Amino acid sequence: MATTSPISARRRIAAWILLTTGLTLLALLLTLRSLMHHDVDHAANTAISQETEEFASFTREGKDPRTGEAFTSLKSLFEVYLSRQHPNEGEAIVGVSGGKVQFQDNSRARTSDGAVYELPRHREVLQAIQSSPEPGGVIATPAGDVRWGKVDVAANREEGHLIVVEFTSVQQERNDHILFMATMISLGGLVLTSAIAWVVAGQILEPIRSISRTARKISESDISLRVPVRSRDDVGELAESFNAMLDRLERAQETQRQFIDDASHELRTPLTAIRGQLELLDEDPVSRRETLHLVDQEISRMGRIVGDLLLIARSERPDFIQPREVDLAEFMVELEGTLQGLDSRPWVLEDAVAGTARVDAERLKQALLQYAANALQYSPEGSPVRFGSRVVEREGVRMLDFWVRDEGPGIAEDQRSLIFDRFSRADQLKDRHDGFGLGLAIVRGIAHAHGGAAWVESELGEGSSFGLEFPLSVIEYRPDTEEVAP
Structure with a gap:
């Protein structure tokens, strides 16, 4: 059983747009946060690697400037090396030898509450780094997690370590601030998107609401209202x-x-x-x-x-006719045989177009027989009745034309537009027969069902021609010749 939602289509459309946009922004922010944190960690690791490689190269090639010889103590080695360094913000380089720490002034960082954290004063952190068997890693401090790397060094039987520390919390806090601003902007954009989605959904659904309003206004006795069409979508x-x-x-x-x-x-x-x-x-x-x-x-x-x-x-129904491909020449020959059986008067087939067309042969024959019956009723006894088919061009449109011509009294010009109406006969013919006036209305219905029209040409006292015309493109006419009648 079909169920209906109590939520309007406009709200559902706006909600889905809001949901998909929100999920997209959330995924974007999470991805951005992960990339920014990864960049900070990668930059810290790169700085540590660069510093330790520089120190390892210095210990291999460096000379004590005071003696010109190799360093004989770790203290002098650290003093000379550290005096030449200019650590970046958040970077600390510490030399440890003989239980003493030598460091630069900027080997410090600020904690989240604004306090200054100096790494050399927290020997437990340095001790944990020194005792670690790994050459680098991450350790928690009051200033947040820091990344570190160390290089073991020995001189004149002294052993020590150069420790490089990167305080990433400051940069992470900056990144978090950027992410916070991006989140606020995204929320503002989400609100704006919601408003736009609400307005656009209303505009899109307006024709549907118009259809609904029109349907409610339509009554059983009046269905003349129509929905205004304002778009081509x-x-x-x-x-x-x-x-x-x-x-x-x-x-x-x-x-x-x-x-x-x-x-x-x-x-x-x-x-x-x-x-x-x-x-x-x-x-x-x-x-x-x-x-x-x-x-x-x-x-x-x-x-x-x-x-x-x-x-x-x-005849108003779409299934009134059952079109099929018909050989028009054979059709006209069969029609001639049928007409010969109606009356002994001359039936003259003047023209028969060659080719095929998709028509309902039975309905078409019914219409032409109705024309023939009218000719019998309203023309002098024994007078010939001529008929045929041809291809003509009217107003730039090629037509397949079927016609029947008699020698009856003719029809006045002001009556010709009325004779195809129901229960209507021309004044000149009313006293000639007691028919119902439905035959030509049936003919017109057959013509319209084929996409064509019924026509009449007449002169008073000279007879009348009745015909059916069909656009060649509608009935898919395929000629055997390309001749067109004048």
Whole structure:
């Protein structure tokens, strides 16, 4: 079962952005802290190594400046060497010989509470370093952990050590201050990111909220509202899809309403006739047979009306037609054979385009037969009916055209735009036949379902031409020749 979150999408988006940004900043700060601490330790180790290597080189090559000879005591060795050194901040160099310590003035550091820590005065630390079998390491002091290195030295049977110490706490505290400032800036950036994420999430979700507001306003009787589309991104595409869905629903609702209106209007007459006949029904057998015959006719008429209305309503559905590749020349030959069986008058196939197209052959044939039936009804008996297919170009668009031409009375210009409407017939034809006026509406539905249109050309007293036209690109027409009719 699907569950819904009580937290709004806007809050969830902002929270996820805040979480991912916060985790990224945290990882960045931790990595920066590790790198900075590593750099401090690496710099301390490098300084210690450099100092011990310099001292080892001095003991091998150094001369006592007072005698010009090799040093005879560790005291003079340390005094000369240490007098030439200039330790960096946080660095202490201590010489230990005969239990005495010789050191520089800056062999000190400040503790976290501001007190001065002098390494030579803390003999327990020096003793721990001297007694260590390792040449270097880390030891805890009141001034924090320090890194140290030592060099064993002997002169004239004296043994001693040069001890180099790096106080890293001062630099670490500076780094920690930098990290603290970076953390504060990151927190400020996180707050700013949260505000931006909140605003941006609101802007992104505004079309969705607009869709929701529109959906709440839509009623069963009015679905004319549409969502404004202000962007071309995914959310804008969603709004367009929602509007397209509303268009389809509105068309379906209009089709349903039109069907109900047409059915109620057209069925009222036969129902009234049936009721009137039944009210007059008596016991006379002849009268009863006549009445039942009239009732049967009216019921059949109602059935035809309902069937035609349902067909028109279905023409609005996407599955109304089932297109397949059709050989157009064979189609026209088959159509000619069918027309020959309708009436003995001449049926003249004037033109048949060669090639294939994706159409619903059954629906197309149904439309052309409706045109032919109209020609039979409204043209003089025995007059020829001409028909055919061709490729034409109208307004720069190549069309596949099917047409039927009769020699009937023709249709006035002001009536031509109406004859494809439901229950509509031209004034010149109303007295010629008692049809329902649905046939041409069905033809128009078939044409629209194929992506085309139905058309009529007529001159009063000279006959009419009815046709269907389909854009070649829509029906995927593939010609056998490239000839185009004028």
